[in-house]
Amino acid sequence: MSATPSSARPLLAIPRRIGLVVIALADQLGGAGMLLGQVLVRLRPRRIDRYELFRNLHRMGVRSLPIIAATAAFTGGIMVIQAAPFVEKYNAKNFVGWAATFTTFRELGPLLIALIFNGRVGANNTAELGTMKVTDQVDALRALAIDPVGYLVVPRVIAMVVMMVALCVIGDAVALGGAVLTADLLLDVDPRIFLSSALERLDTWDFLVGLIKSLLFGLMIALMSCYYGLATRGGAPGVGRAVNASVVASAAGVFVADYLSTFVLE
Amino acid sequence: MIRLEDIHKRYRSPVLRGIDLHVPAGCIYALIGPGASGKSVLLKVVAGLVRPERGKVYVDGEELGELDDLGLASVRRKIGMLFQNYALFDMTVFENIAFPLRRLYDLPDTEVRERVAERLARVALPGTEDRDPSRMSGGQKKRIGVARATVARPPIVLYDEPTAGLDPVTSQKIYDLIRDEQRAQGTTVMVISSDVSGVLSIADRVGMLHEGELVFDGTAEEARDSTIPAVRQFVHGLVEGPL
Numbered sequence: 001m002s003a004t005p006s007s008a009r010p011l012l013a014i015p016r017r018i019g020l021v022v023i024a025l026a027d028q029l030g031g032a033g034m035l036l037g038q039v040l041v042r043l044r045p046r047r048i049d050r051y052e053l054f055r056n057l058h059r060m061g062v063r064s065l066p067i068i069a070a071t072a073a074f075t076g077g078i079m080v081i082q083a084a085p086f087v088e089k090y091n092a093k094n095f096v097g098w099a100a101t102f103t104t105f106r107e108l109g110p111l112l113i114a115l116i117f118n119g120r121v122g123a124n125n126t127a128e129l130g131t132m133k134v135t136d137q138v139d140a141l142r143a144l145a146i147d148p149v150g151y152l153v154v155p156r157v158i159a160m161v162v163m164m165v166a167l168c169v170i171g172d173a174v175a176l177g178g179a180v181l182t183a184d185l186l187l188d189v190d191p192r193i194f195l196s197s198a199l200e201r202l203d204t205w206d207f208l209v210g211l212i213k214s215l216l217f218g219l220m221i222a223l224m225s226c227y228y229g230l231a232t233r234g235g236a237p238g239v240g241r242a243v244n245a246s247v248v249a250s251a252a253g254v255f256v257a258d259y260l261s262t263f264v265l266e
Numbered sequence: 267m268i269r270l271e272d273i274h275k276r277y278r279s280p281v282l283r284g285i286d287l288h289v290p291a292g293c294i295y296a297l298i299g300p301g302a303s304g305k306s307v308l309l310k311v312v313a314g315l316v317r318p319e320r321g322k323v324y325v326d327g328e329e330l331g332e333l334d335d336l337g338l339a340s341v342r343r344k345i346g347m348l349f350q351n352y353a354l355f356d357m358t359v360f361e362n363i364a365f366p367l368r369r370l371y372d373l374p375d376t377e378v379r380e381r382v383a384e385r386l387a388r389v390a391l392p393g394t395e396d397r398d399p400s401r402m403s404g405g406q407k408k409r410i411g412v413a414r415a416t417v418a419r420p421p422i423v424l425y426d427e428p429t430a431g432l433d434p435v436t437s438q439k440i441y442d443l444i445r446d447e448q449r450a451q452g453t454t455v456m457v458i459s460s461d462v463s464g465v466l467s468i469a470d471r472v473g474m475l476h477e478g479e480l481v482f483d484g485t486a487e488e489a490r491d492s493t494i495p496a497v498r499q500f501v502h503g504l505v506e507g508p509l
């Protein structure tokens with residue numbers, strides 16, 4: 001090995017950095033992908049730990065409701081405010097319902113809900129699994145002949161996917177409410193006109209696209225947060241680093257999944 | 267009962283460098299040595315939680331490296347383990363101690379309650395069932411860990427620093443507990459401890475790890491009389507010496 005310190009060759013330092021980042025990225029994507037495989041082979045209904053599943057459904061979903069509802073209500077409202085100048089300029093009151101809900105259902109709702117879900121539930125999940133890892137609780141489970149992926153990861157992944165989709169449905173309803181209210185107050189659009197415009201021009205498909213996206217986003221956040229949690233090393237500071245990396249990677253993953261799925265789901 | 271042959275394990279640098287060790291059935295084996303000498307890693311190798319790069323681990327006649335997940339799980343059922351940093355779950359004291367019983371056996375609730383209460387009395391924490399371990403002291407967590415490790419009456423128990431952070435009286439109670447159970451049930455025990463005089467009072471055999479090697483392996487008597495400089499220094503707590 002020719003031991004040239006990287007500082008001695010500044011030009012080589014850049015490709016070297018890039019190389020290291022690519023390797024780290026491949027390592028982490030590979031790890032998360034393998035975790036997906038491990039989860040899939042364990043998806044047999046009778047082997048799923050019911051107690052853990054319901055505990056996670058409750059704390060991940062039910063407790064996220066208030067913040068998700070608030071986000072959705074504002075999103076619906078903001079979409080109406082965005083449309084307001086055009087509505088007034090072209091007197092397009094018949095279109096405001098459709099304009100506001102189309103983007104919210106298909107795109108903005110799932111995306112914003114996913115980002116909040118990531119910050120709240122994903123971060124929390126990584127912190128919890130990371131703490132279990134560095135305090136040997138994961139080893140303690142293995143010592144009791146309990147498979148950590150089956151016991152810890154599978155219920156969390158199911159709970160996060162289910163709850164993302166459920167929160168998206170609720171979010172759509174609340175966003176619709178927020179939009180109706182804003183349109184009524186701001187643009188004096190009758191709620192009946194708003195709703196008939198929205199319902200006439202919206203497809204079931206527009207609504208379904210949003211749900212499919214939330215399912216993908218939920219899966220992305222679940223896998224990333226579990227992977228980074230279980231890969232935690234180095235005590236309490238390690239947990240902090242893992243949470244940070246998990247939130248960033250999940251958010252990036254959500255955007256990539258969004259970009260790709262927007263192409264596929266015409 | 268437990269046999270290690272030429273165990274090598276490295277993380278960034280070598281941690282275990284060729285460990286050969288034998289713990290006969292019904293023996294209390296004390297593992298001593300300075301910090302970061304690889305004691306905890308060695309105990310995890312025995313429990314099959316860490317796979318060595320080289321060497322063989324025999325537990326109750328089975329070589330862990332040859333077992334699949336199912337085989338490994340059945341060996342682990344025979345082992346109770348106390349972890350150095352407690353590894354208590356985010357549940358009440360009762361649920362923590364009942365966890366192995368509920369997971370490994372199908373016992374009626376009343377029996378689970380009785381056995382948990384009996385364990386708690388043995389570790390001098392009676393009536394603490396409903397408390398939250400994260401709000402308890404380090405010494406109390408250790409004792410809950412001891413209760414959890416032994417509640418299912420496994421034939422092999424591994425204790426990583428069972429008396430760290432305990433006062434001398436409670437320490438002695440834990441040592442008495444370890445020895446009484448060993449005598450009553452013929453348990454095979456490995457116990458890591460920094461409290462050398464305390465652990466030597468109950469140990470049948472002693473091994474000392476130093477920089478990843480087993481520099482001493484013999485009876486407690488032999489450890490006290492050893493002329494190996496590092497062993498002499500460590501066992502007698504001397505300032506002068508190679509450590």
Ligand SMILES: Nc1ncnc2c1ncn2[C@@H]1O[C@H](COP(=O)(O)OP(=O)(O)O)[C@@H](O)[C@H]1O
Binds near residue numbers: 278306
């Ligand atoms: N999971 C791990 N990853 C990296 N290094 C580890 C890991 N576990 C232990 N080590 C290292 O191995 C060495 C021995 O650790 P340990 O067995 O815990 O020592 P002790 O004898 O104090 O119990 C230490 O230097 C520690 O940093």
Ligand SMILES: [Mg+2]
Binds near residue numbers: 350426
């Ligand atoms: Mg240790």
